[in-house]
Amino acid sequence: MFSKRNLPVVLIFLAAGVFVAFRSLGLGGGKNNETKYDKILHTVGEMLTQIHYSPKKVDDAFSKEVFKKYLGEKIDDQKNILLLSDVNQLKTAYETKLDDEIRGGSVQFVPAVSTVFKTRIAETEAIYKDILSKPFDFTKDESVNLNSEKADYPKNEAERQESWRKRLKYMALDRYAELIADREKNAGKEGFVKKTDAELEAEARERVLKILNRTYDRLKFKVTDDDRFNEYVKTVAEYMDPHTTFFPPVDKRYFDEQMSGQFFGIGASLREEDGFIKIVTLVAGSPAWKSGVFNVGDIILKVAEGKEGEWVDLTGYIVEDAVKLIRGKKGSEVRLTLKKADGSLKVVNLIRDKILQDETFARSVVINTTRGKVGMIYLPEFYANFDDPQGARCSEDVRKEIIKLKEQKVDGIIMDLRNNGGGSLYDVVQMVGLFIEGGPIVQVKDRDGKPQVYYDRDKSVLYDGPLAVMVNEFSASASEIFAAAIQDYDRGLIIGSTSTYGKGTVQRNIGLDKTMGMLDPNSDLGTLKVTLQKFYRINGGSTQLRGVSSDITLPDIYEFSKLREKDNPDALPWDEIQQAGYNRWKYGLDLAPIQKSSEARLRNNDAFNLIRTNAEWLTKQNDKVASLNLKKYQDEQKQIKATVKQIETLSKSSHELDAQALVEDLKKYENDPAKLERFKQWVKNLRSNDIYLNEAVNVVNDMIIQKNLVYSGK
Template identity: 85%
Template sequence: MTKVLKNMFRKKNLPVVLIFLAAGIFVAFRTLGLGGGGGKVNETKYDKILHTVGDMLAQIHFSPRKVDDQFSKEIFRKFLGEKIDEQKNILLAADVQQLKSEYELKLDDEIRGGSVQFVPAVSVIFRKRLPEAEAIYKELLSKPFEFTKDESANLNTEQAQFPKNDAERREQWRKRLKYMTLERYAEMVADREKNSSKPGFVKKTDEELEADARARVLKILNRTFDRLKTKVTDDDRFNAYVNTVSEAMDPHTSFFPPVDKRYFDEQMSGQFFGIGASLRDEDGVIKIITLVVGSPAWKSGVFNVGDIIQKVGEGKEGELVDITGFTVEDAVKLIRGKKGSEVRLTLKKADGSLKTVNLIRDKIVQDETFARSVVINTSRGKVGMIYLPEFYANFDDPQGARCSEDVRKEIIKLKEQKVDGIIMDLRNNGGGSLYDVVQMVGLFIEGGPIVQVKDRDGKPQIYQDRDKSVLYDGPLAVMVNEFSASASEIFAAAIQDYDRGLIIGSTSTYGKGTVQRNIGLDKTMGMLEPNSDLGTLKITLQKFYRINGGSTQLRGVSSDIVLPDIYEYSKLREKDNPDALPWDEIPKAGYNRWKYGLDLAPIQKASEARLKGNEVFSLIHTNAEWLTKQSNEKVVPLSLKKFQEDEKKIKATLKQIESLSKQSHELDAEAMVEDLKKYESDPAKLERFKQWVKSLRTNDIYLNEAVNVVNDMIVQKNLVYSGK
């Protein structure tokens, strides 16, 4: 039996084991020609991959969509308009119409067993139009742009239409190139104003700066088109097509291409362990897909999933290189470096702001992911805070680290310090081990159901805490934000459903209530060996449900105490993806609410009053929607004056929020003595712990309000116990 199945049985995840076995039977049937559309002797590699993926989606996906003419129309539109030509400035409307008349209603037939003809036909037309678009941008960038005219450009790719003729395509290119040049020209003008008085600074004229800006844009476009001509192959377009099909089922179902050397190298290049993040190329920009907990990027507190890396420089003074149009592999070559060396990156944040960050390259330190705690002294008592960045577990080592056991130890330590309340900080926690979530909730309740897990056909499986003992029964708050997902949502939902504590943070968490597994497309061993010669399908098999019956999918967990959040209106959550699976509910599990539940209304009222009187929270509340609108606004100015006015207002607002956001906390020095002693033998670990403590002292207005809320809970509890 393979390690995969051993781990599944060890986690007591029998439904997933059965699904994998069913997948194996299904693929074996297909090999014999007994499944739908399978077993053709003359199938090409593309046919085999698409047909197998189509069958697997239909047979084992949690909620497969019907593959019919309507589905075919959707895949046709998404593939051409989102994967092949998102800017809609390469293909012409006539090209799309030609493909539409031939293939728009046939893609479902291809998926169900027909010969794959659509992608090769698209490749032929795309290769024909590419040099035409290249000639257009080179001609336009050979002449100066004029930035005094009051005009604008609509860069909303969802609203854009494929150009009817070459003149219309040229105009779309003109406005896009003018805006790209304006962005860089405005930056150069600002740099000139800032540094003009410095000795040795070469002050260029407006004309020279404009020419430099165009040259930079030309370099970016040349780089992009060289990649499209020489590195993007027919296989790449086919892989993108299969992903279009799989992602139409739900955002977390994805196809990974065959594991040959090229694919392996590309995947490995997506990891830059120097700063600890995973990257992806999306339409010529390099976007952060994941952050490694404990890495330099993660510890900076600046990087977020979805940020775009625009520039990279070596050291404090090295030239910042614009990496727009780079492949991930080429971008990583700039970002990686020797351990201890410095790298400088310019990020474009979700709110539209630009931030340049200096990081020291380092190896990822595992202990940064582990649970840790501090004691915060307040005028009304002691509040313990347990920080948990992810629900970690070492399934291969029974003696390895487990978050539930580490949190148990931290609770015991806090109780020894006689804390009056505890905060569990799950902000930015993307999830992890389901087993440990169940164990962790059990530390706070007297046993009972924690979460329900359901596959597409079976009855819900209820995961129970069977230990009737309670390690901690005092006031409890759970901090979350829009990046708290999966296991974090299960924990927060259970605490809320039991009325065991209060959820504090953004209006809702991320909303990922689904479970995925990797299954290889191999015809006999796909369920056991995900890295097959045909590729791998990461497929959604199950869904999480709260014990109250509602799913955590799409809606996430709503906070009891809502704190204004700068990302509140940004489209970052599951609900913002149109292909996300819907929210639904099943019968609730039998459970009893916490017998010491508090009256939420006065605690909410007190928090609301504090927020109204808090300058920074008021500022965030007032400006969050405006800032998001500015960053999402696709109608952009093409005049320098208007561009500078908009940038100045955004920067001023963000600077004001940042300057007001620093709050101080009085941390209990005695409570940290044990941790400091524990780290004495490891100076590096000791320094990391001290840096974490330092950041808590000065930079967290959200923790400050969470402490206030827990203090209100402590007061109410004491009043109840005293009989007042």
């Protein structure tokens, strides 16, 4: 992501070039008879072809892949709704025609799919209700393949019925086994009502029925033809590469809110419970809190925009979709129908106000050790509010955290970028600059031009002491740029999984208003987030696909799970360019003895050894044929749960870290008890539940010792 006010010159010219390209190629106007669907799809197709970093040719082969992905991943990912005959009929009519639709034909495929889908939804609703009305026999020796990628669409009604029966039986078995375990655990306890096997089996089916009813309520009442079309356009875009996608207007607003750390809403956190959207907490000082009407546990039944807007029933909505309706523009009005705890209904009118998601911002603690003080800065994402010059920016917040830690006289700092999926490129460049004496940070290349080098031009260094960066396989994009730069400069050590995620591409949001393009990314037709460039380390290698390898590798439970960029068949390839000119950190430490010390500790750590031994085994348990026999299922689950419990128990540090929150951070939340409690719980978890942080502290302590020896001349 890039800030408009901080765009490098190359991107300003790039934006202008795209604008001119649309106009000069005659793409500024559409056909008079185009529908809204036609306009969106044609514009997206034109943009992908003209400006994507590495566009695939939109031909019959492209059409076939989009056809397969849309039906198999967006419409019927379990392959138990559509029949093979449906797929074959659609294939005959459309499999090689989608490229024609994208290049200017009328959109016919999605409406055809919607027609078939609605019919099959009604049929399968009747199927699951009928199956769940009869008891299951869990003594039979049956099995079910839960890997939908290896399944095919049912050839006939009998196969579809059998597919549903086995899946529903597995879902009921899971709950039945849980109810039996609960009965055994509570047997003999005062007030506990012991139920028979038949009663527990019926209860298990009832629980599954509730889940399916909620799912189908969403499919019938929430998911519209527009939603299915939007998913189709996303499929077209995402086949170019995993990070190119399409945002309908409401999704684009939600994306911007997540990126900026602020939104305009009512100030209530929600959760879905038993098919209803319930209020979990209220933000102190927010519109909902000030009204005096809202209470935790209230159910939001309906939402309407302004005084004249139509009511939207939230039946079947997931929390994310409900949130998109409740949030809106600053100062706008929203109406909500609440169901109170006493059953009464109340309509409330609220004016949306700014809600700051400051719990997602940078935060820090001081960890006291026998060798010195270690500061830890947690950064969940590289956030930036591009539309507000006074809004939050992660680089500025991290700078403030470093200053606070220096005031505490820390001897070393850990940057925790685990699970940080990236964000603002501008801010990662600024952030690396806090730790080095100026120089290149990252190289960026578009599909036609020479690499552009992004520099930190500030020769001052805010922090020059020992530094470690914690990463895992979910650290992506900007996190990888930061880690790569720190590693290439020998400025610090990267600690974590074997490699980071591997997202080395740059995206820009372009509105589908062809006359404005990049100049206004918020079009009424939607927005295309499109890959325009690739990142390269200053050493010349791309972070794409390979990510950043850790200097010190810690065994990871997700190591063998197929979750990284390299596991996506549509990902762009790795390559390299010429390295940028840079000077390594002059105070660099000798890595070898620090690595050896860590390896020795890991060899003697039961938790890490168990994780190393069982990571691959646990991953395989999620990708196999599952038994529908109660005894076999219980035996399998006992083995899995015992392994997981053992890892969880050992994962708690053998001794508590002395992690202390800073006084000013505690004061920040003193007027919001809920936030304060969550912050305190976060600090508490760091003390005993994070063996990865514990080892990172050990590594930084080794760095501190080595630095002190160097400075003392020993």
